[in-house]
Amino acid sequence: MLRSGQKQYEQALDNFFKSQNGSRAGQKMGKPRFKTKTRSTDSFTIDAVDISSSTMIIRDIGPKDHARYKTGEASTGLIADYRHVRLSHLGTFRVFGSTKVLVRQLDRGGRIKSCTVSRSADRWYVSFLVELPTEITRSTPTKKQYKAGAVGVDLGVKSLASLSTGEIIPNPRFLRTADKKIKRLQRKIARCQKGSKNSIRLKRRLARCHHELALQRAGYLNELTSMLASSFSAIALEDLNVAGMTSSARGTVENPGKNVKQKAGLNRSILDISPGRIRTLLEYKCADRGVEMQVIDRFFPSSQLCSSCGSKTTIPLAKRIYHCDVCGGVIDRDVNAAINIVYEAKRLVEQKCSEHSAPEGAEDKRPWSVHLPSTQYVDGLHTRKRQGPSGHSS
């Protein structure tokens, strides 16, 4: 615990000094501050050095005895199930999730680097940082994935994602639904006496609301990205400037912006689908499964090009259907963009291959075969609607 605190302090100081002399990109960093009861997240990290010297064990490998532990009990002995973890000096705890994946990784030669215990709302979490031997981390796409080829993904507000295969994944709009409940609680808290027992109780309820929403969102995005990374051999994404897209329209006092409220609503919708998160998730899931991922330039006019003839027509954001003046094609706006994205990505990859002119270049291009939606898509309006990842109503 001490050691991780020291490490964090070191990092914070380093960030501060680098920010001062300008060698650190991004926002200016302040001086390191102490954790406080109100501002900070409740969490602590146990370093690997401490782990190896103490009694923290996930599950001993040995004869299966069905030892059962109650929370806090038993600091020694075997843990034979996938439901307990033992933390040094704290005892053995029943966990909500299964430790099976973790135990398997350790069996295959993974090494625990650190362990973090944290609290969100009224739930406690324990997470382990595991270093895996490199030979087991990368696999290749399956035959089915190669057959499905590459997919272009256009992230949007109207629907969460549109695929170049013609599928549309609806936006669950969790925030909209949870918004009502959250707002009601916030009003109630505002009416409370500050620091009263009732306000503390309500604040805890609000925190739980926020946390549950975050979990729902994370679950949905995880399902979506897993689906993408395990059903295609290559994925093309657009690089979105999230900070720029969601900047406030408020303007300055002398020069106030227009449509501030509308922009705020749009910003909320954009952040609700968390495009940055989707990309981060895809990056590691693709790397795990050996799926190629290509991010294309944010200035590529994906929504303005015609996906069948390549001519350029500017269409307003409100128009959902793309009409091509040159070839007369009619197609869903977002599917059109997704198809453009996948072709642009394919072009980039092929360009890169020909530059290097590697003999195995032909094999590298294999994941990038593009399959367009069937004839249905030509009239655009009949795009298939995929029921988003299961279990959530939109």
Ligand SMILES: [Zn+2]
């Ligand atoms: Zn056209």
